[in-house]
């Protein structure tokens with residue numbers, strides 16, 4: 001059985017959610033966050049200290065979406081939109097939108113706000129990250145017009161990818177107005193039994 005290194009609210013939640021949607025199991029090791037400081041022996045598994053990591057036999061993977069893709073492919077799951085399916089290209093776009101486009105300003109907001117410094121320069125960086133995230137969420141709101149899921153009319157890893165930053169905004173009570181379609185979409189994702197089970201894993 002694969003081992004998944006997890007920390008509460010970290011991107012390992014995407015992997016746990018995927019596992020639950022697949023009906024698959026992993027041996028979950030929950031680490032104190034950030035493990036780089038609180039559990040340095042984890043650096044032997046992932047030298048960057050970032051969560052998640054998954055060890056499956058002699059494979060070590062440290063990118064949440066790569067792990068999700070690997071697991072979905074292993075189980076022949078419809079969470080993937082395969083090459084040749086009509087919505088393959090928007091699938092790839094939205095799969096990456098969740099990490100590259102939404103998580104970049106959201107991570108900046110979280111990290112900069114947690115620095116032990118204050119001042120005008122910090123406020124400028126925070127305001128810029130917030131503005132960037134707001135603009136990027138508008139594209140999501142447009143995409144959701146007439147759609148329950150981002151692509152292919154079904155839950156895919158694109159939703160797992162994008163659903164994670166939307167979940168973080170809720171969990172950390174980040175003051176970030178969501179459009180009505182985005183708010184309903186987030187609710188739809190977060191009330192899925194598989195998501196609820198995954199989020200309950202501590």
Ligand SMILES: N[C@@H](CCC(=O)N[C@@H](CS)C(=O)NCC(=O)O)C(=O)O
Nearest residue numbers: 010011034036049050051052063064
């Ligand atoms: N692109 C990576 C990012 C991993 C990442 O940055 N994880 C965060 C938690 S969500 C982390 O561990 N940060 C603490 C650190 O880097 O020490 C992924 O999707 O897995």
